[in-house]
Structures are given as structure tokens and as C-alpha cells.
Amino acid sequence: MESHNLIKKRNFILLLIFWLLxxxxxVLYHFIAADPHLIVFISGGILLLIVTAMYYFRFHPTIIMYSFFICYYAYIAYMTSIEPAVINYLFLFLGIIVSFIYYSYIAIVISTLMSIVIVLYFYVSNTLFTSVTFVKLDIVYFILFTLITMIILLYCAHFSKKLIAITTIKMNKTEDxxxxxxxxxxxxxxxxxDAIAVFSLDGKVIKVNDAFEQIYGWKAEEIVGKAIPFIPAGSKGGAESRLERVKKGEKLVAFETQDKRKDGKIIDVEITVSPIFNRDKQFVALFGISRDLTEEKETEKFLRQTDKLSLAGEMAAGIAHEIRNPLTSLxxxxxxxxxxxxxxxxxxxxxxxxxxxxxxIVGEFLLLAKPHDTVMxxxxxSTILNDVILLYESECILKNVVVKTQVEAPHTYICCDANQIKQVLINLLKNALEAMPxxxxxxxxxxxHTKDLTIFIKDTGVGIPSHLLTHIQKPFFTTKPSGTGLGLVVIKNILYQHxxxxxxxxxxxxxxxxxLTIPLWKEGTCQ
Incomplete structure (x- = not known):
């Protein structure tokens, strides 16, 4: 297929060249010849039209190639027969030279043989040569020169084909x-x-990826060609300073800062900014990669809280052993x-x-240490929930509290320590009852849901002030006169284990x- 395309391109080039010639x-024949033969021009035009029609109707490229040579030699032979002259048979060499454009051994050999056959025909018919003394010598030289030309062109074609093959392989490899x-x-x-964006030097967006749309909230069609206000007002000075550094060729790698989303929310990000240069080493654009650190920050916060829980657990184990025995005696x-x-x-x-x-309090401490013995x-x-509701049924009646239960998943299984999940629900129901005296x-x-179970518990009690919500989950912090400040800590510790x-x-x-959310049971996750 590739060779056919090459032949097709050469056929088109030759068509243009031959029509021009x-x-x-x-024009030349009209001004130079004393008595021009119009039949010569008409026959040449007809032959060119035939080949042009074959190309237009998409004949096989190889057929068109051989048709070129047949029509060409037919035209030269006809022109020479009408006006025998040395200048006309010299055009026979042009056919051999033209055949080289295809790098085809067969085309070169056929052109050579056709040239020799035409010359021999005119020699036998005695229409070309007028000098008897040099007729045989001219024929010998012509045939010898034709053969030498053929050999040289065959060698050049062979060398050119090898060179083209090597070049093609290298080009294909480079393209790949x-x-x-x-x-x-x-x-x-x-x-x-990570969010990736390309910016022009004046701060306008050139291109963004899908992650940029998800993290920052802007769609590509909304911001391409525009400058987006994703830098908070308090960070503009630092951003301009960094831009100047990047313009000087410096690459800023993984520095933490804050950006603003489309909805106005400020997010923590880690940004890498590098310059983009053209071939002349001129700074033409900015390339930025932004990583959202929101989850990492939350994870760090969670780990710090977990460390506190771990410390509370260690304290619980020590305090329980030190206090329980003398406490029993007292x-x-x-x-x-x-x-x-x-x-x-x-x-x-x-x-x-x-x-x-x-x-x-000691009992609460022991619950903090107990997750080490969790049996999942x-x-x-539904069984766990019913046990807890039954436990608090009488107390709810005494305190005039109505429990309205709506269970959309009555036959759901979870992988858990049943006693610990009961402890979580007991603590929450106890808090709810105490909030509604x-x-x-x-x-x-x-x-x-697909992967987890959601438990939503809401009371109609007095509520908790907003300034205390951030503190009630800390160990030993309580708003109750007789509270230990460990109830929610125990709940979070148990849920962390689950x-x-x-x-x-x-x-x-x-x-x-x-x-609350608790993962659903899966085959092979627990006993």
C-alpha cells in the first residue's frame, strides 16, 4: 500500500511536468519550425488526456506508470517518423531518465529496451540516419550509451531504495x-x-485537565482564555513574587499555599510551577500542578485525635490497675x-x-483500653438495635420520651464487636435522654448504602452551643455536673476500631x- 501511494504521487508529478513540457x-515548435505538423500536437494531447483520465478515474498506480512510458514512446516514435532528426531520437533518453523517478528496476529496463527497439526500427527502415558512413557506428554508440545509462540508473535506483528504506525506518521510529x-x-x-493547568504570561488559562475542574469547580469552557480569581486576596503578593521567580527560569516544587474554589471555599494545596519555553528558549507560558491537601489535612487531624485516644487508652489501663483495687477496699x-x-x-x-x-470513671477508662480485645x-x-431500645424502653416511658424508629434495612449485617456497638448506641441514647429532662x-x-450502614439519631432536647461543639469530643471535657467527659471519646474510639x-x-x-456510619459485612472480612 505504501509503495502504491509513492507511485501515485510520482504519477501526479509527471502529469504536471508532461503537460507543462x-x-x-x-510554443517552441510553432515559432521555430517552418511548417509545423498539427497532427503531432493533437496526438500528444490525446495521449496525455488518456493518461490523465486514467489517473482521474483512479486506475491502479502501476498501470498508470506503464501507460506513461507506452504513451511517451509512442508519441516520440510518431514524432520522429514524421520528422526524422537527430534531436528527436535524443528524447528517447529522456524516457530512461524519467523512469528513474520511480526507482523501479522493471521501469528502467523496459524504458531502455523500448528506446533501443525504436532506434533499431528506424535504422532498419532507414528513415533516421542519412549518413551511410556513420550509421553502424551511431547505432553501436547509441545502444552502448543506452545500456551504460541503464546500468548507472539501476545502481542509483538500488542505492536510493536502500537509502529511502533506511530513512523510512528512522522516520517511522521517530514518529512512533x-x-x-x-x-x-x-x-x-x-x-x-492532580489539577494541571497551563497559563499564559498575562495569567489567562490556556488549558486545564478534568482534575482541575473537579478540585477548583470551574469548567474548562468557562475559564479558557480568561484569568480566573483562584488566588485569595491575602495571597496575591506571594503569588506575584513566585511568578517573577518562575519568569527567571526557576521551578517551584511542592510548596504549600491556599487557593480559592469557584464557590469561594479556601482549600489547602501543594503546587508545583514551572516555565514553558519555545524553541528559542523564550519564556512563553506557565505549567502548574496543584494537589488538593484537604484529605491529607483531615487525616493529619484525625491521626492527632487518634494519638490522644491512644494516650487515653494507655492512661486507662494504668489508672484502672492502680485505682480499682484500693477503691474496692475503701x-x-x-x-x-x-x-x-x-x-x-x-x-x-x-x-x-x-x-x-x-x-x-474507671469503667470508662477500661472501655478506652478494651478495643485491643475486640472480637469482630x-x-x-437489627438485633443489636432492638436490644438497646428494649434496655431503654422503661426509662423512656418514665421520662416521657418517645423513640420513633425507622429502619430501611432490617436484614443488614455488619462486621463488629456487638457489645461495643451496643455501648455506642447506649451512650448516645443516654445523652439524648439527659438532654430532654x-x-x-x-x-x-x-x-x-452501597458500602456502609448509616445510623441517624436526633433528639428534641436543649441542644449544645456552637462554641462548645468543638470541645465536647475532647477527653475529660463535659457540660454535665456528674459527667466524666469520656463518653464521646469512647464512641469515637470504638468507631475507629470498626x-x-x-x-x-x-x-x-x-x-x-x-x-454514624459502619461498613457493611463482606464475605471474608470477619468470622
Whole structure:
């Protein structure tokens, strides 16, 4: 297919050349010849029209190539027969030279043989040569010169074909490398999870990838050709300073800053900016890669909180062992005094109450340390939930609290330690009840998603002030007179062990809502 395309291109070039030579021949012959033969021009034009029609109707390129030579030699032979002259048979060599343009051995040999045959024909018919003395010598020289020309052209064609083959291989290899590099860069640009953007020197967007649209919120068609205000007002000075450094050829790698999204939200990003140069080493554009650090920052925050939980767990183990034993002894002796002597009842009652409170704190500490012994099993969440609701049923009636339950996934299984999940629900229901001393409602909704189970608990209690929401999840922070400040810490620690999440929202006077997510059970994840 490739060789046919090359022949087709050469056929087109020869058509143009022969039509040009044909018109030049008409003009020259008209002014030089005393008695021009119009039949010569008509026959030449007809032959050219035949080959042109074959090319137009898309005959096979090789057929057109051989038709060129046949028509050419027919035209030269006819012209020579009408006007025998040395100048005409010299044009026979032109056919041999023209055949070289195809680098075809067969075309060169055929052109040579046709030239020799035509000369021999005119020699035999005695129409070309008028000098008897040199007729034989002219024929010998012509044939010898024709053969030498053929040999030289065959060698040149062979050398040229090898050179073309080597050049073609190198070009194909270079094209493949360029294509691979282009595809690699395009894939890197398109499928990179980091935001990539190209900016002009005046700050206008030239091109952005899909990740840029997702991270910053602007669509490509909205911002290409425009300057987007993604730099916060307080960071413009630093941005201009960095731009000047990049213009000097410096590459800024992985520096942290803040950018502004389309919706106005400020996000933490890690940016790499580098200059783009043209062939003349002139700075023409900026190339920027931006990585959203929001998840990393949240992960760091979560890890810091986890460290606190770990520390609380270690403290729990130590404190529990140090306090539990003497606490039991003190509780026993005070109980004896309380029973034997009514004189100190007021004191012993307070002491027993405080000892119970200490015991409660120690119990909370033990829960912090307990996840090390977590046993994960396949559990039906509806069973766990029903057990907890049954446990608080009587207390809810006493406190005039109605629990409204809506379970959209009654037959859902989770991989968990049932006792610990019960502890989470117990703590949350306990908090809800304490927030409604005059009664109210607790809405408990359970929904199943693709990968997890969502538990939504909302009360109609007094609510929590916004300035306290950031503190209530810290260890030992409590708003209750008899609270330990460890309830929510225990909940978060348990959910962390179960790879779940915890979110709390509250409005003063309207109540508090808590959203939990727990991964669904999968085959092979636990017993």
C-alpha cells in the first residue's frame, strides 16, 4: 500500500511536468519550425488526456506508470517518423531518465529496451540516419550509451531504495516515539488526579485537565482564555513574587499555599510551577500542578485525635490497675460503717456516691483500653438495635420520651464487636435522654448504602452551643455536673476500631443530631 501511494504521487508529478513540457513544445515548435505538423500536437494531447483520465478515474498506480512510458514512446516514435532528426531520437533518453523517478528496476529496463527497439526500427527502415558512413557506428554508440545509462540508473535506483528504506525506518521510529511521547503526555495530563493547568504570561488559562475542574469547580469552557480569581486576596503578593521567580527560569516544587474554589471555599494545596519555553528558549507560558491537601489535612487531624485516644487508652489501663483495687477496699469499709453506724450516714452516703462516681470513671477508662480485645463477627444490626431500645424502653416511658424508629434495612449485617456497638448506641441514647429532662422525641433512622450502614439519631432536647461543639469530643471535657467527659471519646474510639465515622450537629433549643456510619459485612472480612 505504501509503495502504491509513492507511485501515485510520482504519477501526479509527471502529469504536471508532461503537460507543462507539452505546452512548451507547442510554443517552441510553432515559432521555430517552418511548417509545423498539427497532427503531432493533437496526438500528444490525446495521449496525455488518456493518461490523465486514467489517473482521474483512479486506475491502479502501476498501470498508470506503464501507460506513461507506452504513451511517451509512442508519441516520440510518431514524432520522429514524421520528422526524422537527430534531436528527436535524443528524447528517447529522456524516457530512461524519467523512469528513474520511480526507482523501479522493471521501469528502467523496459524504458531502455523500448528506446533501443525504436532506434533499431528506424535504422532498419532507414528513415533516421542519412549518413551511410556513420550509421553502424551511431547505432553501436547509441545502444552502448543506452545500456551504460541503464546500468548507472539501476545502481542509483538500488542505492536510493536502500537509502529511502533506511530513512523510512528512522522516520517511522521517530514518529512512533513522538506518538508515544505525545500519548504519554496526553494521558498524564488527562488522567492525572492532580489539577494541571497551563497559563499564559498575562495569567489567562490556556488549558486545564478534568482534575482541575473537579478540585477548583470551574469548567474548562468557562475559564479558557480568561484569568480566573483562584488566588485569595491575602495571597496575591506571594503569588506575584513566585511568578517573577518562575519568569527567571526557576521551578517551584511542592510548596504549600491556599487557593480559592469557584464557590469561594479556601482549600489547602501543594503546587508545583514551572516555565514553558519555545524553541528559542523564550519564556512563553506557565505549567502548574496543584494537589488538593484537604484529605491529607483531615487525616493529619484525625491521626492527632487518634494519638490522644491512644494516650487515653494507655492512661486507662494504668489508672484502672492502680485505682480499682484500693477503691474496692475503701468501698467495702465505708459500706460497713454506713450499715453499722447511723451517726455518720450523711457522710458515708456522700462518700459512697463519690466512690461510685470514681468507679464509673474507671469503667470508662477500661472501655478506652478494651478495643485491643475486640472480637469482630458477623452480626445482624437489627438485633443489636432492638436490644438497646428494649434496655431503654422503661426509662423512656418514665421520662416521657418517645423513640420513633425507622429502619430501611432490617436484614443488614455488619462486621463488629456487638457489645461495643451496643455501648455506642447506649451512650448516645443516654445523652439524648439527659438532654430532654421534660420529655421529647428521639428519631432513630437506619439506612443502607452501597458500602456502609448509616445510623441517624436526633433528639428534641436543649441542644449544645456552637462554641462548645468543638470541645465536647475532647477527653475529660463535659457540660454535665456528674459527667466524666469520656463518653464521646469512647464512641469515637470504638468507631475507629470498626472503620466507621461519627458526626455531631446541634442547634440550641432545637436538639442534637448524630450520624454514624459502619461498613457493611463482606464475605471474608470477619468470622
Amino acid at each position: 507539452y505546452f512548451v513544445h507547442i 516515539e513522538l506518538y508515544s511521547a505525545q500519548e504519554y503526555l496526553q494521558s498524564f495530563f488527562t488522567y492525572n488526579r 468501698n467495702g469499709f465505708i459500706q460497713l460503717i454506713h450499715e453499722d453506724s447511723s451517726r455518720y450516714h450523711s457522710y458515708t452516703t456522700i462518700m459512697l456516691s463519690e466512690l461510685n462516681r470514681i468507679n464509673s 463477627k458477623k452480626q445482624a444490626f 421534660s420529655g421529647g422525641e428521639i428519631h432513630l433512622n437506619v439506612t443502607q 472503620k466507621g465515622t461519627f458526626e455531631i450537629k446541634s442547634t440550641v433549643g432545637k436538639g442534637t443530631s448524630v450520624t
